[in-house]
Amino acid sequence: MKLYRRENSPLKRPFVTVGAVIGLLASGWYLYCDSQGTTLFGAAKAAEPAWKLAMNVLLIVFACSYVANLLRRYLELLRGAKRG
DSSP, rough: OSSSOOOEEEEEEEEHHHHHHHHHHHHHHHHHHHTTTOOOOOOOOOOOOHHHHHHHHHHHHHHHHHHHHHHHHHHHHHHHHHHH
């Protein structure tokens, strides 16, 4: 007896991949701004410790992948509503 629903969506891999790529680009921008001593919007700031940089990069990539997955689910829900 299955207690969970397995997703077999053909859109899952492309959406998560694009989300990860966008997350890596945003992380690169974040690291570039940190190395220049500015915030993402150009204000001056002190350098952050390495552990905080690593955690922020991981959180940025995770958030972008998560939002891409939510967008995929929403689009699949809309496509299903149009069919049915």
